[in-house]
Each structure stands twice: as C-alpha cells, then as structure tokens.
Amino acid sequence: MAIKNRLFDGMVVFFHVVKSGSFTSAADITGHSTSYISKEVNKLEARLGIRLLHRTTRSLSLTQEGELYFQLCQQIIEDAEQAENAIVGNQLEPSGKLRISCPISYGLSNLSPVLSQFTEKHQKVQLELELNDRKVDLISDGFDLVIRATVQLEDSSLISRRITQSEALVLASPSYLAKHGMPEHPYDLTRHKIITYSNSKQPNVWLFRDNNGAAVQVNVESHVLTNNASLEIALGVAGQGIIRVPRFALKDEIETGALVEVFSDWPKPAIGVYMVYPSRKHMSAKVRSFIDFIIETLGD
Known part of the structure; x- marks a missing residue:
C-alpha cells in the first residue's frame, strides 16, 4: 500500500519540468524553489530506478525511458483535469464557442426571436448557429447541440430532451x-x-x-x-x-x-422538437445554460 500511495509523487513536477524546459521555469509554475524541483525529480528517478532526464548546465533532454514516462504522465494529468472540469463545470460561468445546428424553419420562426435574450445574458458565449435542414452528425460535424424536429427520434447513444410538440x-x-x-x-x-x-x-x-x-x-x-x-x-x-x-x-x-x-x-401526426447532445462528454456550463434557456423560453 505504501508504494501505491507514492505513485503520483514527483509526476506533476516532472511533467512541468519537461513542458517548460527547465527546473527554474517549473519552479515558477508550481510555486516551489528550484532546489525542491530538482530533489523531486531525483527522488522520482530513484524510485523508478531509471534516468528520465539528461542534464547539462545549459539544457535538459529526455532519455528514451523518460520520453515514454512523460507521454504516460501527460495522459494521466489531462484525464485528471477533465475529471475535475466535469465536476465543477456546472458551477463555471458559461463561456467559449457554442456550436448549434437547427432546422431552418424552426430557427427562423421560433429560435431567432429569443436568441438576443440568451446572448445578452451570457456575453462570454460565442454563439455559432447553423440553420440547416439536413441531418448533421453531431459528433463528427463538431456541434455541441443540435435541434431536431421529427415524428420519432432514432435510437442512439445521444441524450435528447423535448422542447415542444x-x-x-x-x-x-x-x-x-x-x-x-x-x-x-x-x-x-x-x-x-x-x-x-x-x-x-x-x-x-x-x-x-x-x-x-x-x-x-x-x-x-x-x-x-x-x-x-x-x-x-x-x-x-x-x-x-x-x-x-x-x-x-x-x-x-x-x-x-x-x-x-x-x-x-x-x-x-405529432412532430416533436428535440435538443440532442452527446452523452459521452460532461455537461459544460455553456451547453447547460442554453438547454435551460430554451426550455424556459420555448418549452411546453
């Protein structure tokens, strides 16, 4: 158990050393001293039993084992950041580009009259709205959310929420x-x-x-x-x-x-109007704010 508790010791420090290119820059990023950074990397190498970095007075370079370890560390750290963002995402202020696809007729008749309210309320969101009657592929076409009007939605791994009928x-x-x-x-x-x-x-x-x-x-x-x-x-x-x-x-x-x-x-025949969005990604604040807004303004 003691070994498992030390699995992440030095990993983040090593990652910042490689990303920034020096012990000094890593110290500035992490808020530690240069000597602390050097000691953490030395302890990490000792624990792993391998040399991760070639050090000279002017430069640092990765060993072959260090290159592999860095790639693995990078993936672990990025996954940890995504997990944290997934938890706190709903608490963040909505911001960034929000790509939406909507049928032309529904966009012109129902969506366009209320969009100014959304953009006024969420000024840090850059709304990119594509009015198109073709059935887009939400994932491969890079949309955060699509609006579809149909008698029956196709079964899929996507999440859908009905706006109106x-x-x-x-x-x-x-x-x-x-x-x-x-x-x-x-x-x-x-x-x-x-x-x-x-x-x-x-x-x-x-x-x-x-x-x-x-x-x-x-x-x-x-x-x-x-x-x-x-x-x-x-x-x-x-x-x-x-x-x-x-x-x-x-x-x-x-x-x-x-x-x-x-x-x-x-x-x-009843035609449902739905919002469809991915189930494989966490719900970002910008998507959540748009869903809530549409349900409030246009929902049954």
Missing part, C-alpha cells in the same frame, strides 16, 4: 383546390400534385391514422421535391400543389386564407 398539416391554396378539387381521403392524393420534403426518410410515403387509429399509407408522386420547408410553403401558396409541413413552419398563411387545411377532420 407540433403537428404536421396537409395544406393547399384555395386556387389549387378550386382547380383540382378537395381530396376527401388520403388515397386521393395519388391524383394530385404533391410537393414533398427531401430530408424526410421516405419523402414519397405519407403516413396517416384514421379516427380509429388504423394506419393509412399513401405513396405520393413528387411534383416538386425540395429540402426547405419555406419553399414548400411558398409553392403551396402559389397554387403549385399540396404540401405537408409542421405547424411551427407557418406564419399566418392559414389565418389569412392563403392556405387551407386538407383532411382537417383527420388526426394530425
């Missing part, structure tokens, strides 16, 4: 319905011009449930295929076809009569 609406303009007629049943969509969303898993498969809960699957043909909900809405208002978009993507198109709901008596 919207619903998918089938819509068309009065001019389109006057020309082509109002569909009475989802199967009627096969005879209509349909504007579809390319980022859906199956853009040409529209799923419904009747009032008894029975599933109805309709294979539609794309008149226009796009990856942007705002363009879908614009084309719908222009009478170019029938669209299906989340309610949060709309402004006042229904209220003004620019778009009319189709199948209004059918149950509407």
